Amino acid sequence: VAAAAWYGSIWYSSDSGARFVEDKSAPNKTFWSSISMDSTGTKLAACVQSDEGAADGSIWLSPPPPASSLEPTAKPAAAPPTPAQQLPVFGPVASTRGKSWKTITSSADGTTIVAAENREAVAPFGGNIWTSTDSGASFTEDTSVGEPKSWRFSAMSADGKKVAVAEVGNYAGYNQGYTGGGIFFSDDTGVTFRETSAPIGYWHGVAMTSAGDSIAAVMKEGRIWRSTDAAATWTASGPKRNWAAIAMTSSGDKRAAAEMGNFSDNGYAGGSIWLSTDSGVTWSESVGAPSEGWWWTLSMSSDGKHLAALAEFGNLWMSSDSGATFVVDTSIGETQDWQAISMSSDGTRVAAAVWYGSIYYSSNSGASFMKDTSAPNKTVWSAITMDLDGSKIAATVQDDQGSTDGYIWLSPPPPASSPTAKPVAPPTPAPTPSKKKSDGAVAVGPAVAAVVAALA
Secondary structure (H helix, E strand, C coil): CEEECEEECEEECCCCCCCCEECCCCCCCEEEEEEEECCCCCCEEEEECCCCCCCCCEEEEECCCCHHHCCCCCCCCCCCCCCCCCCCCCEECHHHCCCCEEEEEECCCCCCEEEEECECCCCCCEECEEEECCCCCCCEECCCCCCCECEEEEEECCCCCCEEEEECECECCCCCCECEECEEEECCCCCCCEECCCCCECEEEEEECCCCCCEEEEECCEEEEEECCCCCCCEEEEEEECEEEEEECCCCCCEEEEECEEEECCEEEEECEEEECCCCCCCEECCCCCCCECEEEEEECCCCCCEEEEEEEECEEEECCCCCCCEECCCCCCCEEEEEEEECCCCCCEEEEEEEECEEEECCCCCCCEECCCCCCCEEEEEEEECCCCCCEEEEECCCCCCCCCCEEEECCCCCCCCCCCCCCCCCCCCCCCCCCCCCCCCCCHHHHHHHHHHC
């Protein structure tokens, strides 16, 4: 089965429509008007409508036509598709339904997971911290903090014993924002939390070494702060900026921080990425980083070689030289409202989540990404984390309107026998978004069967 989307992509199925894969050899954001195939499905033809007098109208074939048949002005035949990646399969934890999840972090083996809530649109505002010590099968609510708080970011040591959770402060209402909050720390696997001596502010990112002895955090309209004694004391470094995110290596020797930039009537602009090679004591601006504008979050491999940066309402950028230079992703096809990203220790596996969108996955160090259709589309994804080798992934959905959409999603899915959990049904393909058309474009022609077989 092959289907074409108006001002979108071509989608293909080789299992009677049970699952569709987006074809990346055919152009995206294209006015596909008709499609046809032969009786065996091995030859396809699709046409593009050009109503504005441009030269975009054309007929596309799979397999591609011989090069000699191309018109002088025609686009060259599409390059062979990238080998298919094995996508993770997600399932919801039923007992987490209906909460406004905002942040999540996990231990190196994925056994310990800490997630926190933050309801922002309707009262009661804020939320609590929850801990799992069985890879997400069940969660226990923290009672040591007291009243609900507006949690935003979190980090954990490799063994899961040390956890830092940062808040943005008390929420005064949708049009009034936050009043500033603190950083809370646990050294008993999330059983109890205590507020640290970190200053009160609008915290917008936190990171921790594998040992949990060194912590770094960034404050919006503030400084970069670091602790080298497990959150007992804090020291400021770096310039005062609109900081958005921070990441570090497993030892903390290399660090990266991203800023939103200056605010104007047109939003944030001119944000930079800053680097440190002395455990956060001094910082320098990366001359090779793009000035995307509104940087939102970062993720770094254990050795600091691989660095991923997301720009909200922008692009996904990857660096393989510790932030010296960056390459923009082109496999997804268009800008997104990026919200969260996480990578494996070696930087091979990368998972990124879109606010009111989808989860995208790469198993080739970010060289290309594919949409994960086992996780729901048009979803308010708020955070994502993975274990050391990237084999276990956990992602959160924020539910601000008091409905029951908020969940924690796990890959692999939680067992059906977990407490109060409903059996996880086989994933259904996510519908193509109606306003933001599908990103990217899956492989028309001989490579399609191999792509779908690899994904099935």
